[in-house]
Amino acid sequence: MSRKMVLLTWGHSNPRTAKTATGLLRYCPDECVAVLDPDHAGKTAQEFLEVGGDTPIIAALDQAPGADTLVLGIAPPGGKVPPAWRAVILQAIDRGMNILSGLHDFLSDDSQLAAAASAKGVCITDVRKNHFKQIARRQGLREDCCRLHTVGHDCSVGKMVVSLELERGLKARGRDACFVATGQTGIMVSGEGLPIDCMVADFVNGAAEKLVLDTQHHEIIIVEGQGSLVHPSYSAVTLGLLHGCAPHGLVFVFEAGRDTVGGLDHVRLPSLPKQRELFETMASIHQPCETIGLAMNGRCLNKTQADELARAIEGELGLPVVDVIRDGADRLVDAAEDFYQSKRWQAVPA
Amino acid sequence: MSRKMVLLTWGHSNPRTAKTATGLLRYCPDECVAVLDPDHAGKTAQEFLEVGGDTPIIAALDQAPGADTLVLGIAPPGGKVPPAWRAVILQAIDRGMNILSGLHDFLSDDSQLAAAASAKGVCITDVRKNHFKQIARRQGLREDCCRLHTVGHDCSVGKMVVSLELERGLKARGRDACFVATGQTGIMVSGEGLPIDCMVADFVNGAAEKLVLDTQHHEIIIVEGQGSLVHPSYSAVTLGLLHGCAPHGLVFVFEAGRDTVGGLDHVRLPSLPKQRELFETMASIHQPCETIGLAMNGRCLNKTQADELARAIEGELGLPVVDVIRDGADRLVDAAEDFYQSKRWQAVPA
Numbered sequence: 001m002s003r004k005m006v007l008l009t010w011g012h013s014n015p016r017t018a019k020t021a022t023g024l025l026r027y028c029p030d031e032c033v034a035v036l037d038p039d040h041a042g043k044t045a046q047e048f049l050e051v052g053g054d055t056p057i058i059a060a061l062d063q064a065p066g067a068d069t070l071v072l073g074i075a076p077p078g079g080k081v082p083p084a085w086r087a088v089i090l091q092a093i094d095r096g097m098n099i100l101s102g103l104h105d106f107l108s109d110d111s112q113l114a115a116a117a118s119a120k121g122v123c124i125t126d127v128r129k130n131h132f133k134q135i136a137r138r139q140g141l142r143e144d145c146c147r148l149h150t151v152g153h154d155c156s157v158g159k160m161v162v163s164l165e166l167e168r169g170l171k172a173r174g175r176d177a178c179f180v181a182t183g184q185t186g187i188m189v190s191g192e193g194l195p196i197d198c199m200v201a202d203f204v205n206g207a208a209e210k211l212v213l214d215t216q217h218h219e220i221i222i223v224e225g226q227g228s229l230v231h232p233s234y235s236a237v238t239l240g241l242l243h244g245c246a247p248h249g250l251v252f253v254f255e256a257g258r259d260t261v262g263g264l265d266h267v268r269l270p271s272l273p274k275q276r277e278l279f280e281t282m283a284s285i286h287q288p289c290e291t292i293g294l295a296m297n298g299r300c301l302n303k304t305q306a307d308e309l310a311r312a313i314e315g316e317l318g319l320p321v322v323d324v325i326r327d328g329a330d331r332l333v334d335a336a337e338d339f340y341q342s343k344r345w346q347a348v349p350a
Numbered sequence: 351m352s353r354k355m356v357l358l359t360w361g362h363s364n365p366r367t368a369k370t371a372t373g374l375l376r377y378c379p380d381e382c383v384a385v386l387d388p389d390h391a392g393k394t395a396q397e398f399l400e401v402g403g404d405t406p407i408i409a410a411l412d413q414a415p416g417a418d419t420l421v422l423g424i425a426p427p428g429g430k431v432p433p434a435w436r437a438v439i440l441q442a443i444d445r446g447m448n449i450l451s452g453l454h455d456f457l458s459d460d461s462q463l464a465a466a467a468s469a470k471g472v473c474i475t476d477v478r479k480n481h482f483k484q485i486a487r488r489q490g491l492r493e494d495c496c497r498l499h500t501v502g503h504d505c506s507v508g509k510m511v512v513s514l515e516l517e518r519g520l521k522a523r524g525r526d527a528c529f530v531a532t533g534q535t536g537i538m539v540s541g542e543g544l545p546i547d548c549m550v551a552d553f554v555n556g557a558a559e560k561l562v563l564d565t566q567h568h569e570i571i572i573v574e575g576q577g578s579l580v581h582p583s584y585s586a587v588t589l590g591l592l593h594g595c596a597p598h599g600l601v602f603v604f605e606a607g608r609d610t611v612g613g614l615d616h617v618r619l620p621s622l623p624k625q626r627e628l629f630e631t632m633a634s635i636h637q638p639c640e641t642i643g644l645a646m647n648g649r650c651l652n653k654t655q656a657d658e659l660a661r662a663i664e665g666e667l668g669l670p671v672v673d674v675i676r677d678g679a680d681r682l683v684d685a686a687e688d689f690y691q692s693k694r695w696q697a698v699p700a
């Protein structure tokens with residue numbers, strides 16, 4: 001059941017804020033009809049979102065008459081609906097379009113929107129809405145499933161992209177690999193998963209564990225990471241996910257040149273070696289866990305700068321450092337395949 | 351506005367499960383009329399809950415005709431209402447009593463209970479219910495408020511008790527100290543606070559920060575801890591709270607003799623020195639934080655054993671180890687007062 005999606009990014013058409021839109025443009029390009037942003041109409045997605053090729057940016061919904069779904073294409077801190085978007089959402093409903101949202105503010109709880117959707121017979125899907133209530137028990141983990149987990153030094157650095165590229169690369173080599181979505185965009189892309197950052201706090205670890213229990217019939221699972229252990233706002237999400245999915249191997253994702261927390265410029269990020277140590281320490285409390293490679297988001301550097309930095313960090317940490325957007329994920333996939341074949345993760349009590 | 355409370359612990363009348371009841375018996379004794387447990391009627395609270403003195407255990411609500419509030423006195427994993435309790439809750443409503451609950455299952459969302467309460471004009475208060483939606487920003491922390499935080503190796507080891515005893519002891523010495531409640535029982539005792547374990551995950555850190563911002567006009571705040579960084583189920587709650595309240599000093603609470611996670615006997619607890627290191631490491635990412643003392647819950651040891659163990663741990667860690675129930679909190683209060691007067695926490699950038 002293919003969707004025909006218009007991605008609403010009005011006022012937020014940049015790769016950092018419009019994370020949901022860029023994720024869908026990258027991984028579901030055939031389902032993306034247009035980007036909706038009156039301020040940039042007539043341009044292409046590629047020009048503003050660094051992905052999406054010729055997908056047009058349109059000014060109004062009547063420019064995409066065949067579309068059946070309006071997607072709220074952003075993931076802002078706190079997850080609120082921009083006030084100006086309400087009229088667009090109501091227009092979409094009036095045109096008979098379904099609404100797909102990953103915000104913390106649930107559109108389906110908004111009486112005006114819910115009534116309009118009901119009258120038109122369309123669906124409002126709030127991807128983050130859930131009633132999950134199970135605690136993690138650290139039981140039932142299979143010894144024959146290799147659990148990988150992407151972590152990172154901040155939000156919005158590319159953990160989902162790296163996870164999906166790892167899945168794609170491992171599958172291309174014949175490995176039975178499975179991407180496990182933990183955030184709104186990953187869930188929209190893969191059609192499954194749990195929105196970890198929207199769980200009731202006591203059940204964060206439990207939700208992550210549930211995702212593992214549901215997918216561990218695969219040889220390798222790659223659990224999408226969220227936030228960072230050093231993020232003042234979201235470290236609870238990150239640790240619950242890390243502990244709940246009980247990874248054997250970590251892939252550390254970072255953005256080159258970022259030395260303060262995004263949106264919190266007064267908070268400095270610790271060094272990469274320090275952060276690697278923090279993640280390995282917290283992941284290894286009840287079983288060994290090691291970092292198997294790093295993914296560098298080099299969007300703020302030119303190719304030469306990025307290569308130089310990657311080689312320097314490789315030398316410092318003794319691990320592959322790969323810019324998966326610029327250079328492809330092959331060397332990270334090698335690292336994951338080598339780790340899988342080493343079987344050293346199997347020697348570990350769960 | 352003093353309450354006249356009956357504490358419902360039927361089927362759960364032991365100090366571990368009936369945490370809410372024991373907290374109220376210890377810190378609001380004048381408001382506790384009776385404990386309701388038909389299986390032990392005629393006995394006293396002290397016999398089954400190790401606190402509460404002669405407070406009677408009754409078989410039915412008509413044995414406490416003056417009571418105006420029924421409190422659900424337990425805090426089970428996952429927070430569900432025991433099915434047998436529904437009839438008791440309905441009886442209480444029918445008698446015109448208010449209902450006070452700290453469970454994850456919200457009684458006020460139960461249509462039968464809500465309708466009954468509405469018909470009788472009584473209140474159902476779900477202490478854990480909240481709509482808090484603010485992220486932590488690590489801004490606005492005062493440099494003249496000393497932030498203490500009780501942490502521990504597991505749930506249900508006494509963090510709330512230690513926090514309240516520290517507040518009491520510091521106040522007795524003329525210090526302007528404030529207990530900051532983060533759990534359902536602490537909130538029922540103090541009348542304020544936020545139920546950290548019931549926040550939406552993205553806002554856990556933010557809720558803890560909000561509690562600090564609201565109370566930092568005091569000289570010392572003692573933020574009640576939750577769970578443990580090594581707890582497979584609840585570490586998300588613990589880290590979000592630790593980062594959100596940004597403590598200068600930690601008091602580490604543990605139960606002597608406990609070497610596996612409560613309710614998860616297959617999960618071993620790391621050693622105390624290792625756990626102290628984990629907490630200090632995670633608390634010190636953005637500012638220095640040190641452990642100022644340990645509180646030992648010695649309920650499974652006799653006095654001689656407890657003293658011997660406490661002295662041995664003091665020798666190993668170089669910090670005071672105090673059984674606050676058996677010996678009083680004086681030596682921990684000394685440590686807190688010394689830390690406050692040292693001013694070394696003030697040298698720290700927030």
